[in-house]
Amino acid sequence: MSDVLREYPLHIKECLDALPSDRLEELIDLLRRKITDKKKIIVFGNGGSASTASHFACDMAKGVFTGGGPRIKALSLNDCIPLMTAWANDEGYDRVFVEPLANYLEEGDLVIGISASGNSPNVLRAIEYANSHGAATVGLVGKGGGRLAELAQLSIVVKSDSYEEVEDIHMIIAHMVKVALISLSEDIQVQRFRDGVADAPGLHGLPRR
Numbered sequence: 683m684s685d686v687l688r689e690y691p692l693h694i695k696e697c698l699d700a701l702p703s704d705r706l707e708e709l710i711d712l713l714r715r716k717i718t719d720k721k722k723i724i725v726f727g728n729g730g731s732a733s734t735a736s737h738f739a740c741d742m743a744k745g746v747f748t749g750g751g752p753r754i755k756a757l758s759l760n761d762c763i764p765l766m767t768a769w770a771n772d773e774g775y776d777r778v779f780v781e782p783l784a785n786y787l788e789e790g791d792l793v794i795g796i797s798a799s800g801n802s803p804n805v806l807r808a809i810e811y812a813n814s815h816g817a818a819t820v821g822l823v824g825k826g827g828g829r830l831a832e833l834a835q836l837s838i839v840v841k842s843d844s845y846e847e848v849e850d851i852h853m854i855i856a857h858m859v860k861v862a863l864i865s866l867s868e869d870i871q872v873q874r875f876r877d878g879v880a881d882a883p884g885l886h887g888l889p890r891r
Contacts, residue, residue: 693842697851700841706855708836710862712818716792717754717863724786726759726779726808727796727822730849734822735760735796738856745860751867759783759808779808789816797821798848800828800839809833822855824848 716723723742725735735758742756759782760766766778773781783793793812795805800823810833812819821827821834824842831837840851 690847693844693847694850697840697842697847698854701851701855702838705836705838706858709820709838709855710859710866712792712820712836713859713863714866716790716818717752719790720755722786722788722791723754723756723794724759724783724791724812725756725794725796726783727805728802730845731796731798731802731822731852732758732760734849734852734856735794737853738794738796738859741856741860742863746863746867749860749864749867751864757786776803776807779804780811783808783811787812787815787817790818792818792820794820794822795830795834796823796852797828797830798824798845798852800825800830802830806830806833822852824851 713723723739725739726732727735739756739758739761742754747753759779762782765782769778769781779795787793791812793809795802795809797805800821806829809819809821809830813833813835819834819836821830821837822840823830823837824840824845825848826843827837827839831839838855840848842848842851
């Protein structure tokens with residue numbers, strides 16, 4: 683037991699050290715541009731990745747705003763259980779993301795699929811749909827990347843074969859992105875104000891960090 687408690691944090695640090703900083707910066711810039719353009723951020727995943735998707739969407743839709751940033755149109759396709767089970771029951775589990783995605787997706791939106799293996803059929807179907815309908819696509823993956831790393835226009839691969847480590851790092855990435863967007867919020871708000879699509883920065887009256 684003591685070996686696990688000592689080694690697990692070391693493995694997490696190794697995963698963090700191996701993250702591609704250039705791709706993380708590309709993800710943050712992509713999010714910044716989509717937020718500035720008032721596009722939707724749509725996220726989804728299975729199991730632990732479903733929890734990460736919901737958490738990420740919450741941080742985007744509420745956490746960034748209350749941190750002093752802009753309002754973001756973010757949603758997780760995992761969060762309506764009746765809709766997921768209806769599609770799973772009637773059409774098959776591989777349709778649970780692509781069918782709701784078809785309800786919401788508009789050209790230029792950003793679609794983020796999260797899969798530790800990179801091979802979840804329902805995630806792959808939704809990314810394929812997004813690619814063919816003018817969306818930007820991102821894959822958060824592990825275990826070598828799988829097919830999702832090939833399909834997504836931008837992929838960030840955690841260098842680990844452990845589901846636990848991959849899921850931990852995906853959550854850390856989500857939090858890093860949130861903090862980065864809060865720090866960039868002034869630039870986003872100023873640009874939207876200049877484009878005539880938002881009130882002047884800071885008018886929502888919430889504290890800035």
